[in-house]
Amino acid sequence: MQTEQLIERLTAQLEPVRVLRAPAWRALLWLMMVAAVSGALIMRFAPLPAILPRLAVPRIAVECVATALTAVTAIIAAFQLSVPDRSPRWLWLPLPPFLLWLAASGLGCLRNGLSLRGPNGFFGDSPHCFAFITCASVPLAVGLFWMLRRARPINALPVATAGTLGVAATAAFVLQFFHPFDVTVIDLALHLSAIGLVVLLGTAWRRPLLDASIEAGRVGTA
């Protein structure tokens, strides 16, 4: 097909579109919705009398804030990267809080003397944490990808990576309110494995999830 013919076809197919709001605004909207739902769930189900005194401990407070910041920055990065003319460097935004989160969690492991056994044995509650992060990430990812796919990202990989890191970090943040004990090495490894799994699945299915295939454009013009 000649380029001139393609222009005629695209012109003939033109429909008015609703312009997307700024990425920062859309990220804020998603974060506010998630904050409202998570806040309600924490208030209703979390063992707050056991959790709140722990949050007064500086290391745990830093870990909690770093997890939340990882989630917020990763979600902002995903929305920014979903638009063509934004810098690819947005992908690095969640890295500092993510490293801080790892450092704070690692410090928790060190305080436990790198013990492999928590209060409830070798695995303790780790499998529950793994299940919580992966399962809670699914509805969060569905909502996030539903919003991100409206932009039809031209490069889906960084969007999916940042987005899935954002939802996994959100799930890990909420988990901290149901996890009133220090992490063990096994705990941390399973938390990271769960995050890795969520990122892996999200990036593997990025094209259909984000409606990012150029082939869809070809079908539209056929």
Add this chain to the structure above:
Amino acid sequence: MVAAQAGNRAAYSQLLREVTPFVRALLRRHCSHPQDIEEMVQETLLTLHRVRQTYDSKRPFSPWLGAIAARRGIDGLRRRLRVARYEVSAELAGYETFADPAANIDIEAVRAAGDIEELLQRLPPRQRAALEAVKLKEMSLAEASRVSGQSVGALKVNTHRALKALRALFQDVSK
């Protein structure tokens, strides 16, 4: 672009026609083959159409379009590398004996078979007979023993010696 987002077809047609030379010039940085450039230009226009809702009128248009063109240029380059890995261009194919690569492989195989036949003739008769029956004709040891008149044990020994001698002959020939 703002008019195109609102559904103005005349403005959209004019925009696409005006940006095409700009896009083509950008894509020349990624590729020099005119046909590939034209394919990338079309993919850029298709992508522009698909993501036109993401253009923010408060921001400049050129970086938005340039990012789309650059992305499609990279995709096009990757596709070309993938194709180049598995396909031979018509010009290069002329240097092969046959245009079909499989035919060249077959003719090499025929030549190799001829070389092996010569080397087999240099083996002692009992070793050659054992090798032909057991390895080339893929007979069972009992069947090969009946045909060659050698015991099963002798067949095993002669096949092993034949392969060893053949390997040595191959090394002499390659030197």
